[in-house]
Amino acid sequence: MGRGGKGSAEGMENRNRWLAWVFLAPAMILVAVLMYYPMIGTAIESLYSTSFINPNPQFVGLKLYRQIFASGDFGQIVRNSVVWTVFVVLLQNVFGFAIALLLNQRLPTSGLMRSLVLLPWILPGVVAAILWRFMYDPQLGLINSFLIRIGLADQGVAWLAESSTAMGAAVIAAVWKGFPFSAVVYLAALQNVDREQIEAAIIDGAGAVRRLFSVVIPSMREVIVINVVLTTILTFNYFDMIWVLTRGGPQNATHIFPTKIYELGFGQFRFGEAAAYGVFSILILAVLIALYFILQRRGQKAARA
Amino acid sequence: MSGQSPYARLWLAIAQVALALVILIPFFWMVSVSLKPGDEPFAIPANLWPDNPTLENYVTAFRPEFRVYFLNSIIVSLSTVTIVVSLALLAAYTFTRNQTRVILVLMALVVAAQMFPASAIIIPIYKMMKSADLLNTYASLILAYITVTLPVAIWMLRAFMARLPVELDEAAAVDGCGPFRTFFSVILPLCRPGIVATAVFVLIVTWQEFLFALSFTSTKDMRTLPVGMNDFIGQYGIRYGELMASSVLISIPVVAVFFLLQRQFVAGLTAGAVKG
Numbered sequence: 001m002g003r004g005g006k007g008s009a010e011g012m013e014n015r016n017r018w019l020a021w022v023f024l025a026p027a028m029i030l031v032a033v034l035m036y037y038p039m040i041g042t043a044i045e046s047l048y049s050t051s052f053i054n055p056n057p058q059f060v061g062l063k064l065y066r067q068i069f070a071s072g073d074f075g076q077i078v079r080n081s082v083v084w085t086v087f088v089v090l091l092q093n094v095f096g097f098a099i100a101l102l103l104n105q106r107l108p109t110s111g112l113m114r115s116l117v118l119l120p121w122i123l124p125g126v127v128a129a130i131l132w133r134f135m136y137d138p139q140l141g142l143i144n145s146f147l148i149r150i151g152l153a154d155q156g157v158a159w160l161a162e163s164s165t166a167m168g169a170a171v172i173a174a175v176w177k178g179f180p181f182s183a184v185v186y187l188a189a190l191q192n193v194d195r196e197q198i199e200a201a202i203i204d205g206a207g208a209v210r211r212l213f214s215v216v217i218p219s220m221r222e223v224i225v226i227n228v229v230l231t232t233i234l235t236f237n238y239f240d241m242i243w244v245l246t247r248g249g250p251q252n253a254t255h256i257f258p259t260k261i262y263e264l265g266f267g268q269f270r271f272g273e274a275a276a277y278g279v280f281s282i283l284i285l286a287v288l289i290a291l292y293f294i295l296q297r298r299g300q301k302a303a304r305a
Numbered sequence: 306m307s308g309q310s311p312y313a314r315l316w317l318a319i320a321q322v323a324l325a326l327v328i329l330i331p332f333f334w335m336v337s338v339s340l341k342p343g344d345e346p347f348a349i350p351a352n353l354w355p356d357n358p359t360l361e362n363y364v365t366a367f368r369p370e371f372r373v374y375f376l377n378s379i380i381v382s383l384s385t386v387t388i389v390v391s392l393a394l395l396a397a398y399t400f401t402r403n404q405t406r407v408i409l410v411l412m413a414l415v416v417a418a419q420m421f422p423a424s425a426i427i428i429p430i431y432k433m434m435k436s437a438d439l440l441n442t443y444a445s446l447i448l449a450y451i452t453v454t455l456p457v458a459i460w461m462l463r464a465f466m467a468r469l470p471v472e473l474d475e476a477a478a479v480d481g482c483g484p485f486r487t488f489f490s491v492i493l494p495l496c497r498p499g500i501v502a503t504a505v506f507v508l509i510v511t512w513q514e515f516l517f518a519l520s521f522t523s524t525k526d527m528r529t530l531p532v533g534m535n536d537f538i539g540q541y542g543i544r545y546g547e548l549m550a551s552s553v554l555i556s557i558p559v560v561a562v563f564f565l566l567q568r569q570f571v572a573g574l575t576a577g578a579v580k581g
Contacts, residue, residue, distance in 0.1 A: 019484050020403040023395040027455055028411060030392070034430060034452035035418045041429025099324060105317050113321055115567060116328055122563050123332075124513035126531035127552045130538065131335050134545055142334050145351040176331070188575035230420075237422035240515045244535060258424035258516070265428050266520050278425035289420050293413065 039282055045275035055269065064276045073252060073260070077277070081236060081256040083167060084174075088235045091175045093228055096182025101212075103183070104190045114187070121180040129244035132173035136160050136245075160246050163253040170254055174241050178234075182227060189223040190216070222299035229292040233285060257281040339363070339549035346545040362550035371551060373526055374533035381443055381529060382511045385450040389507050390500060392451070393458035398488060400459065401466045402474065412463075419456035423516055431520055441523050449517040454507045461506065461573055465499030466492070502573020505566050512559050530555050 046064060048057035068074045099117065103110050120128065135142045138156035147153040159169040193216055201211045217224070239258040242248065248255035248263060255263075257277060265274030338346050340358035400412045430449060431440070439445040469492065477487040493500075515531045522528050528536065534555065537548055563570065 016403065016484060017405075020399045020408065023399040024408070024411065027392045027396040027415070027459060030448075030452055030455060031415055031418050034433075034448065035421065035426060035456075036414075038426035038429035038433070039421065041432075042426055045428055102317065102320050102324065107314065107317055107321060109318065109321050113325065115564070116325060118563065118567070118571070119328055119332065119560070122509055122559050123556055124531055124559065126513065126515050126534050127555055128331075130534060130548060130552060131331050134338070134549070135331060135334060140347060140351055140545065142330070142351060176327070180328075184571060185575055188571075233420045237420075237424065239424055240513075240531075243515070244538075258422055261424045261427075262516065262520070265431075271428050275428055278422075278428065281422050281425045285421055285425075289417050292420070293417075 042275045042278040042282065046272055046279050049270075049272045051268070051270055057272070060272070064272050068273060068276055073255075076252050077255050077257060077260050080167065080252075080254060084171065084242075084254075084256050085232055085235045087171045088174045088178065088238075089228060089231050091171070092178045092231055092235075093182050093224070095175065096179045097186050097224075099179065099183040100186035100190055103187055117183055118180045120177050123177070125177070125240035126244055128177045129173065129241045132169075132176070132241075133160065133245050136169055161250055163250050166246055166250060166254050170242050170245050173245065174235070174238065177241065178231065182231060185223065185227055186220070189220050193219050222295075222302070225295050226292065226299070229288060229295060233288050233292070236281070236285065236288070257284075335549050335552055338545055339553050341546050343546075346549075362546040363554065366547045366550040366554060370525055371533065371554075374528050374530045375554075377443070377527060378512060378530040381446045381450065382508055384443070384447045385454065385511045386504050386507045388447070389451050389454050389458050390504050393455060393462050393503065394493070394496065394500070395488075396455075396459045397462035397466050398492060400463050401469075402471065412459075415456045415459055419453070419460065423453055427516065427520055430517075434521060440521055441527050443527075445521045446514075446518060446529070449521065450511045450514060453514075453517075454510050457510075458503045458507055461503045462496070462499050465496060465502075465573060469495055498569045499573050501566055501569045502571075505562055505570045506574060508562060509559055 047059060047061060049060045049064060050057050103114050103117065123131075134140070136144075136159040138144055138158040138161075141156070143159070144153065144156035148156065157165065159165045197215050197219065198211060201215050206214065236256075237258060238256075239262065242254050242256060242259050243262065246254045248259045257280070261274045261277045261281070264270045264277065337352075337354050339362050340360070341352070341355040342357060342359045342361060345352065345355055396415070400408060434440050434445045434448075439448070473491060473495075474487050477491045482491065513531055514529075515535070518529045518532045519535065522532060525533075525536075534548070534551060537544075537551065
């Protein structure tokens, strides 16, 4: 902001400040009322017990938390959430980065592929999930038909109905849906890598692999870290894919926080327990979000230095 | 990279073909099944492509309730996009032009808000909607969607507006423009690519939103497409031919918008993500 120091300029500064609040107010009020206030609401809700038979909330203190800890479900949902998040994020970012490198090459088809690559990400989540559910179908699915035809299997595997394969199948579907986003972000970042540094490395005789690890990746570190944290948050919160594929089954094998919360709350009207799970997921995310801000600030400082 | 050997180029080309297959096979399958007549989707082993492709699944899929879902989705998505982009423009402008300490803290709170899980706050929001008598209305969905997309929209537009130099505003002020004139006739026209990118993003998110729509709508006449699709699974047994035809129909609007506007969309999407 220019500071003229004259009376009229100061008057305008004041007016701008007043206007700033007018411009901000609608957005701030909505975010406060519909996002931050409900977070407190969730914490309060978790102290009251309701059920389908007993819909009037009864204050029970921390009893629901004790109940949740005592049941085997909680441990399993934490484990599932960790497995789900770690594998989806890892595969999505590694695959996305590799695809970005591939599309950054000067080939006649690169332009076309850059348009195609976002397709899975644009496809509505429920549609993607239904499509994969069908692909995994033991009798009718493309995957089993293919395995039988090439002789790798005698009969179809019920990928989504076996506890041992359901989570892996869900992870693959989610990676297919999510990697385009990472690929596009990394591609944009690759195009920002300093050409001079790369050319200097070529003159020094560094091969492609060497250039990748000692020039390209270090200069993209900030983008990579921020994207890993961001995809971690999005994956942890991802409801549609698992809900449509398995509803959390078989026997809780694919239940993660969002699906469990929905099932408890809207399936069984046990709002209190659902809210207690909600409080846990808010706490876990608060840690991740704090991490995001710390890493981003450090990155900005490094960029200024 | 320069100096690719023909051998390396061959491998890269093969890798790109493999990538195209990974992306396109599920789409191919979706379209193929949607064109299969009668019982053919249930043939074992499955045919890759129908012998006699037909559009009959599309005709059955486009039943009256599907048209209602489609209309609901359009109403809810377009209202959300319009309101979110307007509110986000005002907020993003303020965030890039008045960087006082309080405003920076507010901005951090907004950025953080987009990361919290909808599932964790949905119960209190549900109860608020219930006591306001808004459950099973467009208003409840539009309000929820505005809230979940507004922080991302502000974030994207802020990255875009930060690149417009403050000197522009100052020049406009020297020319006698008040703050409103400056915003509407100087800043807004320059933001058009950012507005397009943000609008497309919000459209893609709201068009597919599932959790709120599933929880807040209780009657068929208020369902949106994703929830309607989810209902189809149980309702008619799994009629895959029809299900895939409806999937294609649902995807067409967003895919079309994306291909029309992709250049601006990708630039706007990555501006925020790359520059932070």
